[in-house]
Amino acid sequence: MRLLSLTVRNYRVHRDLTVNFDASRTLIGGANESGKSTLVEAAHRALFLRAKTGGSIRSQMVSTLHSGDPEVILSFEAGGMRWELEKHFAGAKGSTRLTAQAGVVLKDEEAESKVAELLKAETIGGRSAASQLPTLWSHLWVWQGQSNDDPATYTASHKERLSKHLQQHSATAVLQSANDQRVAGHIADLYQQFFTNTGRIRSNTSLDVARAQLEQAEASLAKAREVASRLNQAITDHDQASRDIAEIKLQLPTLVEHRKHAETKLREVEVLRRDENIRVEALRNAKSRREALEANDQTIRDLQKKLDTAKAALQPADVQLAALTTAEQQARNGVTAADQLLKEAIASLRCIRIQHDIEQAAVIALEKAEIHQAISTRHAEAAQLDQELQNVRSKLDKLPTLDAQGLSRLRKLDAASSQAKAALEAMATSIELITADTSVILDGTSLAAGEARILTDSGDLVIGNGTRLRVQPGGGNSLTEARQRVDQCNDALSAELQILALRDLDHAASILEQRQTLEPQLMGIQTRWEALGGTSLAQQISRATSELESAREELRRRMDLASSSSETPSQPADLSSAKERVSKTSHELTSAEAAEISARMRVEQAREKLDHCSAEVARYRDLTATTRQSVRDLETAIHTREEAHGDSRSREQALTNLREAEALANDQLTTMRATLADLKPELLTADCDRFSRAISAQENRLRDAENTCLLARDRLTLDGSTDPEAELRFAEARQLLALDQFQAEQRRAKAIETLHQLFTTSREVIDRALVQPLADRISGYLQCIFGNGTEARVQLSEAGVEQLELIRNGDPSFSFESLSGGAKEQVAAAVRLALAEILAADFEGCLPILFDDAFAYSDPLRIQSLQRMLDLAATRGLQVIIFTCTPADYLGFGAKEIRLINRSSSSQQIQP
């Protein structure tokens, strides 16, 4: 089925518009409100809305701009023929006219039926039209705003036809039969009976009950086994205890007999032990007596030995002492000689030192005298200079105190006065009387011939008697001022001269010259005076005097001191000889001092030697004294002991006796001990203990065994209501039965689980195989947009195409719902195209598909790749018609392009 052309009249904005469609690709562009959607709607209504329909659905079609009922004329190909369908929407008066290619004309009801037949769909009229109309061919008419609807909404009504075609496409895939559904349902029910949704066993199922029964049976079995084992244990206990009792009763008398024997032996041991103690005591006494005597004897021998040693040592000590005494005397003599030598050295040293001191004092006194002489000479010179200084200073004092500056100032004042005077003269009128024959009187003063007078003020010049001239010098007030300045300058100069008591400038200059001669003179004398010491000179001289005095005093004192001694020292005449003598005496002094030190050392050495000899003598004396004392002590000690223990012979005898007695006692003890050892007393005690322990242990064991017997017998005495062994058999049988039952149920549950899983997976596989051609077509379209790795998965159910999933390059799949608005539009378009392609088989391989601004959310780049998809659909035989407000976006589609111009009066078609 293919649309050829559409003409609309009096339909909303359109007065009369015809659009001719391309067989494959048509692009209809137009701005908003240019009537694109109206064309889409008009074509749809021409096909599916009965012409006689009234109500709001019709009134919406009526134009407010153009009078007349809405008319639509649609040309199309279907069933191998061309048709022209003309609908006049005039409510009850509406009419339909279908003209076949062959010229046959069908009208109204007949025409509507034919259209429905050609479209293999119903046509709608009446009240339900408004709600049903949008659902018709909604997979081909992509209404504005519905382009991203879930494919299920527009595929449900085509499910039958679709599955029919899909089965034709696929040889292997077949739709499940009702029988399949029933059995699968039955298995699912069985599974539900056994398992929860999470795959766990439901409670109260036969399996669960069997398990509970098995658990119960196992618990009963464990209990029965425990009872039976308790009984067996009791029997074992009883047997063991009985055997124990018999054994103990057999052994006990033997043990008692053994103990009695051991006790008898122990008593013998006790008697022997008492005897042993006595013997030990006797032996100890004999031994101690022998040891005491041996000790004394030894002591005496030791003392005698010591005495002999001491005596032997005494004689050489005496000889040594005598030698030491002689050495001591010699040393003492040595000391005396050394002392004498020392005394002499000291005396000589003293003499030289006095001489040396005097000579040194003399040197100092002479040096001081020289210094004093020098200072006195300088002092006289200074006094002379001072006198000169006084003279010059008095000359200066008589001159006025004028300096070069003062002179200069005076000169400036004088120059100012001269200038002032000159200025005055320049301004004044000079009157000079050259010759006069009459008197000329100027300002009352007559003016002599040749006299020139200067008038600085107006003056009356009287010539003769009758002539009176008033001379008026120029300059006015300035003249007065000049005159005043002359006066001022003169005053200033006079005042200054007066202050300095000067007559005039010449005088001043001569004064200054005098001063300038005297002042350097003064300065020179002053400098020389200062160089000689100035004011400090008096102090210097006084100090030199006092030092000279004290040096002379010192020399005198030393001379006095020397004169008191035997020798009289001579005094040196001058400084150089004095210094020479000092140097000589210094040498002498040094050698005298060295002689004194050496004499002193010899004395000390002699003294040390003497001390050493004395100490040796004292030591030897002490030594011999001590030895002598110890000889005396030893003799006393030996004597005392011999008095107590006899002399050496009697001691020898006594010792022999004591030794014999000890040997005897020892022999007796050894014999006694051997007897005792033969009895093995330690073992005997241990035996007694051992037997007692063994008897006690066996008695305890006997009691325990008897108790055990009683207890076991008690446990074995049953009330006879049940037979534990029979109970155990029952429990075992029940457990086996329950186990069998449980395993059988378990196997059945597993079998049902297996079946259920197989049904589920197999059903998916079959379903998938069935819809695979559809999925492949969708994938083909999607790959145009999203690339080669893209794949679509769908399921076909009663609700239509469902569970649409998009897989890209092995990434996890996206469900349709999770896609973005743009992707939804594109994926939905791919589904529509795939659907149309499959369904087109019923319409000679072609169906129109109209997209009304269907890619509003897609970006321009995506729209470019989208055109590839649309082109693929057209290539595969579909008639693709795009309505868009942005036709420029679709230039790459290569479609026949039609542009609508927005005009209120009429819309016109413009061919590019």
Place this chain on the structure above:
Amino acid sequence: MVTARFLHTADWQLGRPFASVGDESKRHRLQQERLRVIERIGKIAKESAVDFILVAGDLFDSPHVTKATVSAACGAIGEINIPVIIIPGNHDHGGPGSIWQQDFFLREQQQLAPNLRIILNPEPVVLEKAVIFPAPLLRRHETTNPVSWIRESLLTRSFPPDLPRIVLAHGTIQGFSAENDDEQSGPSVANWIDLTSLPLDEMDYLALGDWHGTKQVGAKAWYSGTPEMDRFPKGDGNDPGNLLKVAISRGQSPQVEKIPVSGFIWKEFTFHFSEDSSLDRFAEQIDAFIGSSSNTQLLKLRLQGALGIAASARLEQILESWESRLVRLKLDFQVTIAPTQEEITHLTCNPSDPLISTVASQLVIRAEGNSDEAAIARIALRELHAALLDT
């Protein structure tokens, strides 16, 4: 010449629980039958005018049987009115706390069965017509030879020379073991009666118990077997359900007569299914094998081979009937239940039911072999088959 006439029996095992029998009334009947055989023994004893009855151990099934069993046993024995001489066996051994020492038993014995004599000591018992050399078991597993005392006793004591001498013992002799004959217990070397230790020439008869089949084990030595069958017989030589009527004189060979007394019959039957149609043959053969008296029979049925799903469902029905009719049906079921080729084709090759075919095909592959998975797959196939029939 004194001739002693007596019945030799053993292994009555009164109070045996028959725990593996699920149905309580059938279990009760099996237990009751063990008491009823005492009546039959008493009848034979009276008819044969025997001097006494020897029970060679295991009168009771356990050393702790219930009071009810004790009373029933004493009541039945008392009815016989002929001396019944017994020794404890391994099941009812005379150890501490055993039934023989319980006050209740002693009271019941005194009141109901004064003719019952229990020998608990290994000492000769001189009766009017014979001397008994008993070997009572005083513990379940006696590790020493219980008859070893007899030779010495002959040396130290003198016995009436004309009285025949009977050894009364319970246990195994070399060569075969009673324990192996037991359904539950494992093998054991305990309770071994060493016949070589006996002065056989001095003895006239050995009355043995423990082995449940009747068996002669020497010129003078017999196992009487149990009078009432209590298990499926093992092997061809096993012959339970009898008692022995014996007549002996000193120095003479014993005259022994085997008398069958068992009430219930324990049988074995094996069948191999080669194809589904053999099911009909099986039904016919089992009918013939059991006959009419199914309510006194116990059957051990061993089934082998393979059956299809539909046939196995039919087999189940047949077995259900027999399980109900027989006193016990012990089933050794080794039949592989797997769909037949026809069933496989029906399940897997139906193009109109693609889903079922797919599932069934996968199950058929899994069902191959002996693994658990295969077994489960076979069950799943049966379920699928059933579901297909049901819906």
